[in-house]
Each structure stands twice: as structure tokens, then as C-alpha cells.
Amino acid sequence: MAEPVEYVIESGGHKLFQWKELWRYRELFYFFTWRDVKIKYKQTALGFLWAVLQPLFMMLIFTFFFGKALNIPSQNLPYPVYVFSGLLVWNMFSTGLTNASNSMVNNASIIKKIYFPRLIIPVSSILVALFDFLMAFVLFVMLLLYYQQPLSWMAIILWPAGLIITVIAALGMGSWLAALNVKYRDFRYVIPFLVQVLFFLTPVIYPVSMLKYPLLQYVLACSPMYAAIELFRMPLTGLYPDTTLLTISLASGLILLVIGLVYFKRTEDFFADFA
């Protein structure tokens, strides 16, 4: 227990992530996530059911307006299945990103009083979104059974892959925005707008193939969520997404992750002074 701990505190000197330290504090990931999940549904009559109801109602609305009224193609899937598979992944991303971006500011009082690796906060706030994802996933499986949707075995690989890309996308942008938000509160107002714009730029409710200009497809592929949603839907549609588009999207996800984490790390020392 009482292993001798010797460490030096110095100015500057941004070491990269100290994995050892993160590992020592691993329980805090759990406690932060656990706390946020508990708080989220405290004093609600329906409790965890909300995690299911929100995407369900969204699906119904989109099905009615886009599926029925506008008759948007859905890659041979029943439109509810098409839109729900997209929303499932998208909600994970948007909730995770929003939570992560605001997480540092929301926990400012803790940051100012206690030291721990700061990265734990945005990561845990994304894990909270993962909890909602799992709840909604149960509904998704029920929906597939209802429509007797054929499913490729590749789902075993592609679903987790889609999920991991989603987490990477949310963490990259989220940690970047979280750090910026500490310094410039302007980002608090930018985030909802950004999420809204990304929603329409990502093939959640319509397929990219609908776009008439191929160039536009390349622009949309810059969103890391493009790859996540396409891969997640692949076992359902059986359609292979364009490899170039997929690569662009994956690369953009990784680049954002590096930028986000590096920026976060470089500014984290001063969170307590600005928060």
C-alpha cells in the first residue's frame, strides 16, 4: 500500500500523457461516470426509460416527416430501421460531445480544489453517453426483430468498430472543445450549433448517395461520424461504403483525436486558474 512515491512538481515541461498516473486513478473514471449516470435520472419518474424514449420519439418524428412525407430513400431498409440505426450512433456522439465539451466547466469547483489527471473528466462524460447508447441499443434490437430485418454476421465486428469510431470522434472534438471552453466561454454557445450543423452533414436521416455532386460527398466524409454510421449500417444494408470516403473520414477522426488530446494536455495545467 504505502509504496514510496517520489515526484517532482515543476513549471512548464509538458510531458505527454502519463499512462501510469491515469492507471493509478482508474477508479475515478468509474466514479465520475457512476455519479453522472445516477444524477442524470434522479428524481425522474421514468428514470432510465428516458434513454430509450428520446431516440424512439425522434425516430417516429423523422419517419413521419422524412420517410413518409418526403419519401427519402433509405438504402432498401425500412425507414424506421434506417433512421434509428443512424440516430443510435449519432445520439451517442452528440451527447458525448456535448457532455465532454461542458464537462470541465461543469466540474470547475472540483478542478480548483483537487488534483487528478484532468482527462478523466471528459472521458467519463463520454462514458455516460455510452450508458444511454446501451439502453437504446436494446430498443434497436427489438426494432430489428419487429421488422425481421436480415443481418450480416459482420455486425459482430462492425458494430463495435462503429462504436469505437464514435467514441474517438467524441473524445477528440470533446477534449478540444472542453479545453477551449475553459478559456473562452464563447464555445458554450458554439457547441449546440456545431452539433446541429454536423447532424445535417452526416448521413443520419438520408443516404450520401442522394447528393448529386460527388465533390460534396468528399466534404461530408470529413466528418468522422460518416465512417461510424456507414460501418454501423453496413451489416443491415449489405452495401459497401466507398473506400476513399471511409478513409477520409477515419483519418479525420484520428487527426481530431490527436489535436484534441494534445491541446487538452497543453492547457490542462492552467484549468484551475481559468475555470
Place this chain on the structure above:
Amino acid sequence: MKPILEVQNISKKYRIQHLSGGYLSLRERMVNALKFEKNNVEDFWALNDVSFSVNPGESVGIIGRNGAGKSTLLKVLSKITPPTSGSIVSRGRVASLLEVGTGFHPELTGRENIYFNGSLLGMKRFEIDSKFDEIVDFSGVEKFLDTPLKHFSSGMQLRLAFAVAAFLEPEILIIDEVLAVGDAEFQKKCLGKMEDVSKSGRTILFVSHQLGMVGQLCKNALLLDRGKIVCQGEVNEIINVYTNSYATSNTFVSKAIDMGKSYIIQQVQSLNNFSQVTSNFAHNEEIVLEIVFLATQLLRNTHLMVSVNNRNGQRVFSSDKALDHVKLEMNLPTTVRITIPKTTLTPGNYTFFVALHCPNTMGYDVADNICPISIYDNGSEFVQYENKWFYGDVYVSCKWEFKSEINAS
């Protein structure tokens, strides 16, 4: 023996931005970039070349005025904010208690808050599990464990927060002013717990404005002023230096000397044992009141009276002296020194009343509410009640006798 904490030339600079709000906004940044004038930013050194070291098991008090840099020092030591220059070598697990109940959430239950707060403070889950009953016992809120914190009274929240903190077992414990809250009884319990901690060989760094508490808990102290260490050493010496550093002159000088009076009080001031003029005294220090007066006439049955007024202006006690048998020179100032024995007055603020009078007939010259002094506690038996409970103006040494009735039937 290697020191457990070595602080070398620590400085911390903050930039103060004038004319702007608490935090930066992009607009301000952009506007500033467009302006050609220099940013109205001022550097402020919260800590300036601070060096000291602490040995294992030592308890060090950090004292100083508001804004002296105490809290910044603790923040740097607990890794919350990095120093601008300098380095710190630490050879032990550090837990810092800059606030009690950090991370307490009103929607979580007492039990949930114990776990979250404990884990934030650096406890492992199994540690909390094993100490859980003790923590609950110490806090005395077992009935409400599964009630959301928002339904707790503020006192109960505080107890719970203290209880978690009390069971931390780091090698170095950093505490900032947290004991300033809480009721007397609970505070005593915490103080006892902290004494146990320091006796068990752990190192404590303690910041408080309650000097009595620092005196009781710490052996050594360091005094900070404007980011620099003024002095460090044995706790009572440092407390003395500190209290004398802001001692204001309280000398009373009679303004308009009315030569028509038979007796005139010219000057009154309080001195310590070393004949230095001061307005700050430790409770166990003698207080010397020096009165200079002039007699323009020598009248029979003249008395000199000195009284002490408490903070509410009520008389605490008086001392009266007939001057008939004192040899006085007319029109020459006479100096009188009156010594109030040590441990007479309890910590607090007092003023004096001085009068030259003929008892029950007339006052020749009277000065009231003059010469304010303040008395601080540097470790009396009442220190636990400091700022909590008013236990009177004077110390009285009473005789206590106990008798047990033995049933001899």
C-alpha cells in the same frame, strides 16, 4: 533523514487583466489583437521565490494576511496549479483538503457522496469500504445515509464532509482553513483527529487564520507576506512576529489640553513585557498600560482609575488607586505603569477607560474607549471554542473538587 517535502524557489505569476470580466472571451482577445496599444495586463506575483523544507512527521502552520499567498502555495503544493518557476520534490502521497466536501452533489445520497468524495480525495474503493462504518459513525448521520444530500441541514453536510476527510491516510496532509466552519463540539473532534494524525508520524501543512488552532496543532510555522516568506521557525515565535507586524499604534494622546483642568491625562499606551508599544498581546502575556498625566493642582482624595472595556463597551474590571500617598510634582508629567497579569483577559478586543477623579464627586479628566488592544489565543484550553462560543472576558482559575458518592449500605 531526507525531508519529505522540499520546496525550492517557487514563484507563481498571475496576470491580472484590467477592465475585463473574470474570464477571457474570444471577442476581447480579438479586440486586443487589433488594438495597437499594449494589453492592459499586469503581472502579479502571488508567490515569489519561496523555499522551505518539511521533515517527515512535522506539522507546519502557514500564516499570513489575506492575499499573502497562503492558498496559492497550497494549490501549487497539491499540483492543482503549476508554479511559474522553481520546483518541489515530494516524497510521499499527498492529500489536500482545500475545501471540505469537494464534489458533494445535492442529488446523491449520503452514502453515494461518501464514496464519490472519498475517491476524489484519493481513497481506493476498498479503503472506503473498510472505513465506511467509521466514517458514518464519526459523522453521526447514519439515519440519513440513503437520503439525498439536499435534504441534509448544512451542519449535517459539513459533518459528513469532515468525516470523509478525517479518514484520509496520506503521508502528507495539506489543509486550508477548513476547520473554520462547523460547530464547536464537532470542531474539537476534528482537531483531536488531526492531532492523532500528526502524532502517528504524518506530515501536516496547515493554513488558518485562527492562530490559536495553528499554535495548538503545529510545532513550526512560516509567515508569508506578499508572496514571500518573512520568517519561519517555532510556532509561537512566528505567531508573535505576525501579530506584531500588523499592530497599529494605539497610543492615546490628549488632543486639546485644557489647562483649566486640575489633572490632565496626556498620553496612554499599551506595552508588552519588553516595553515595546503594541496593541497585540498573546493571552498568556502581561499587558502593561502606561499613563502619563499632569497635575496642575494637587487636590486631596484624588484617584486614578483604569478599567477594561470588552468588545461591547461593558466594563470587564477596574483598578483604582488613591494618589494621596503618591509623591507627585505639580506641572511635571508623571508616568504610571499598570500591569495586567497574564491570562487575565480572554482572546478578543478590548479598550481602556482611564479617569483621574474624586470618588463619587467629580471627574477631573476622563478618557473612555481608548487604546484598543486585541488579545489572541496561542494555545489556551479554550482554543477549541475560538470564534465559536463566547466563553467570557476573563479567565478564572477555579478550584475543582470531585467526590463520588459510595453507596456504603
